[in-house]
Amino acid sequence: MAGDEEQLVHQNKQIVLKEYVTGAPTESHFAVTTTPVNLKAPEGSNVVVFKNLYLSCDPYLRGRMSAVHREGADKTDPEFTPYRVGSPISGLGVSKVVDSAHPDYKKGDLVWGGVTWEEYSVVENPKGIFKIPDPDVPLSYYTGVLGMPGVTAYFGFYDVCSPKKGEYVFVSSASGAVGQLVGQFAKLAGCYVVGAAGSKEKVELLKSKFGFDEAFNYKEEDDLDAALKRYFPEGIDIYFENVGGKMLDAVLLNMRLRGRIAASGMISQYNLEQQEGVHNLMNIVYKRVRIEGFVVLDFFPRYAEFFGKVLPWIKEGKIAYVEDIAKGLENAPAALLGLFSGRNVGKQVVEVARE
Amino acid sequence: MAGDEEQLVHQNKQIVLKEYVTGAPTESHFAVTTTPVNLKAPEGSNVVVFKNLYLSCDPYLRGRMSAVHREGADKTDPEFTPYRVGSPISGLGVSKVVDSAHPDYKKGDLVWGGVTWEEYSVVENPKGIFKIPDPDVPLSYYTGVLGMPGVTAYFGFYDVCSPKKGEYVFVSSASGAVGQLVGQFAKLAGCYVVGAAGSKEKVELLKSKFGFDEAFNYKEEDDLDAALKRYFPEGIDIYFENVGGKMLDAVLLNMRLRGRIAASGMISQYNLEQQEGVHNLMNIVYKRVRIEGFVVLDFFPRYAEFFGKVLPWIKEGKIAYVEDIAKGLENAPAALLGLFSGRNVGKQVVEVARE
Numbered sequence: 049m050a051g052d053e054e055q056l057v058h059q060n061k062q063i064v065l066k067e068y069v070t071g072a073p074t075e076s077h078f079a080v081t082t083t084p085v086n087l088k089a090p091e092g093s094n095v096v097v098f099k100n101l102y103l104s105c106d107p108y109l110r111g112r113m114s115a116v117h118r119e120g121a122d123k124t125d126p127e128f129t130p131y132r133v134g135s136p137i138s139g140l141g142v143s144k145v146v147d148s149a150h151p152d153y154k155k156g157d158l159v160w161g162g163v164t165w166e167e168y169s170v171v172e173n174p175k176g177i178f179k180i181p182d183p184d185v186p187l188s189y190y191t192g193v194l195g196m197p198g199v200t201a202y203f204g205f206y207d208v209c210s211p212k213k214g215e216y217v218f219v220s221s222a223s224g225a226v227g228q229l230v231g232q233f234a235k236l237a238g239c240y241v242v243g244a245a246g247s248k249e250k251v252e253l254l255k256s257k258f259g260f261d262e263a264f265n266y267k268e269e270d271d272l273d274a275a276l277k278r279y280f281p282e283g284i285d286i287y288f289e290n291v292g293g294k295m296l297d298a299v300l301l302n303m304r305l306r307g308r309i310a311a312s313g314m315i316s317q318y319n320l321e322q323q324e325g326v327h328n329l330m331n332i333v334y335k336r337v338r339i340e341g342f343v344v345l346d347f348f349p350r351y352a353e354f355f356g357k358v359l360p361w362i363k364e365g366k367i368a369y370v371e372d373i374a375k376g377l378e379n380a381p382a383a384l385l386g387l388f389s390g391r392n393v394g395k396q397v398v399e400v401a402r403e
Numbered sequence: 404m405a406g407d408e409e410q411l412v413h414q415n416k417q418i419v420l421k422e423y424v425t426g427a428p429t430e431s432h433f434a435v436t437t438t439p440v441n442l443k444a445p446e447g448s449n450v451v452v453f454k455n456l457y458l459s460c461d462p463y464l465r466g467r468m469s470a471v472h473r474e475g476a477d478k479t480d481p482e483f484t485p486y487r488v489g490s491p492i493s494g495l496g497v498s499k500v501v502d503s504a505h506p507d508y509k510k511g512d513l514v515w516g517g518v519t520w521e522e523y524s525v526v527e528n529p530k531g532i533f534k535i536p537d538p539d540v541p542l543s544y545y546t547g548v549l550g551m552p553g554v555t556a557y558f559g560f561y562d563v564c565s566p567k568k569g570e571y572v573f574v575s576s577a578s579g580a581v582g583q584l585v586g587q588f589a590k591l592a593g594c595y596v597v598g599a600a601g602s603k604e605k606v607e608l609l610k611s612k613f614g615f616d617e618a619f620n621y622k623e624e625d626d627l628d629a630a631l632k633r634y635f636p637e638g639i640d641i642y643f644e645n646v647g648g649k650m651l652d653a654v655l656l657n658m659r660l661r662g663r664i665a666a667s668g669m670i671s672q673y674n675l676e677q678q679e680g681v682h683n684l685m686n687i688v689y690k691r692v693r694i695e696g697f698v699v700l701d702f703f704p705r706y707a708e709f710f711g712k713v714l715p716w717i718k719e720g721k722i723a724y725v726e727d728i729a730k731g732l733e734n735a736p737a738a739l740l741g742l743f744s745g746r747n748v749g750k751q752v753v754e755v756a757r758e
Contacts, residue, residue, distance in 0.1 A: 121690065296684070305476075311688045313688060314688065317685055322682070323684075324682070325680010325682050328678065329651070329666075329669065329681055330669050332666050332695075334473055334476045334480070334482075334483055334696070335696060336696050336701065338693065338694070338695045339695075340687075340691075340692075340693045341691050341692050341693070342691055343689060
């Protein structure tokens, strides 16, 4: 009886991975294709049809462009599962329900969570999708300050780093989706915070908008160790690691006794076929430093705790959030790849549709 | 009235550092000198005169042979203070009081703690010296299983690694002063434990004497990653790090989710002017690995807790301890330097005198 079912066929633009990436990804690794989609959810099917509004561009997506599952990673982590060549890629984003045959979803619902990079998504029994708990903020915030980067910054800083008032905090990739929040959380915790970013504009933003005590452009520093000694004559208690490689090496030389390093990511290494060597690890022994890797998925069960704190901070103006919004799905690959050259200023979002 | 004081002058052999070391230390960096010493403690002086019995050869002493205090280390840690050129070196050891004008020490007392590498030491107001709490074990044990290496292994394993029954434990430098104990503690905790050592003889010792489940000779492995995969098909939960460099890099590839690395030392790096690069640190992020450096001094306040556990284990035969004893102070430099080529089998001790 398929022929009798109601049909509402649209053209659906998608971002497809053409081949697995070795080294640096380029736009030629992606295709923008169009395929027909039926926007009606078949009755009795548990299907939900989403219109995708905002896509989140995140560094970890680079790992999914490689052919091989990260060795030793949890195979159940969607964050680390390779994409399928010839299929549209996926990530996190914000969507609106345009039709639903599923009892938990109704037309007009706003959601955030796992999303395919396409205009419309037809999903049977959606998983990893959350209702937007408060639509009275920019919806794109659920890709950033109220989404995965926010949870990363919040628990990565407060839980993994165990900050104490007056401690010296260093944030790399500091104007990015996570870094700008870590810096602001550090100020709220009474810490002294310095950020590194990759342009004069970003450095200004860190100081004027996010309240970092100091900031510097790492691209203008020949000697990162010397730069850190200039900004941290007493050394670093807490390093929120987004970068890896040479930056981590310089930080290790400047850690204080019993310092903590929360390793959230190492974006400088993602496009290298051979990872850079880090030479100064002996510092962690005699300085009693703890380096701790963490994955934000582990903290999602505590989302409500995070939301209860951060939403009021946003509404009271205690936390600012800067987004870099690319418009149109066809511009999504360039927006995503811009992360690796630091083209974005603030959290990189793709606006597929406004509603 | 100095001329009236009782004198008991002996010749005192000493091990003197001739120049600061860059790269690998050799015997030519040390001199064996002789100087007169008065073995009478002047009355009313708080002086204690020790006869030194056993000296502990430990890898960390290499750091003290360099001219520069380790940047960022706690300046109050004697472990990290450079030696003085032209003076005898020092470390930990076991001594006997031969004379005392100090109310807390009397002739015949046996002590362990900080000691100068010489036959006799005349010390005003001794600090960092502990009475031997039970002389009914070989006294040299207070340089090893009941001394600093024992405290390192005990708290490094039980506290820093938080072991759980059934976990997979890897120990490098496994037949050394600390490693042999970590392996045995891991077995007592119900773990599966594999050790790496540098000769067939040591590998046999690990399996036959210390009860390691498996052991291998790392010098015979071209590919440490492949070797670890052979012994840990399920991966490694706990790594007790004594070695650093290439071994750490291979271990990172084989860590399991939420694994712990206790960084006690990195002997492979101590004689290198340029430290080796470690390339696989991104593994700590997606595997949620914690690397934690620690310094045994921090755990000395808990010595009684350690002693209360480990002494009975020794007496009940639950813990074995193998020492490599070099006889005569003049052989001390060679014994110490042998640590860096792995010449010692078991804890390296120098017996200066039997009592």
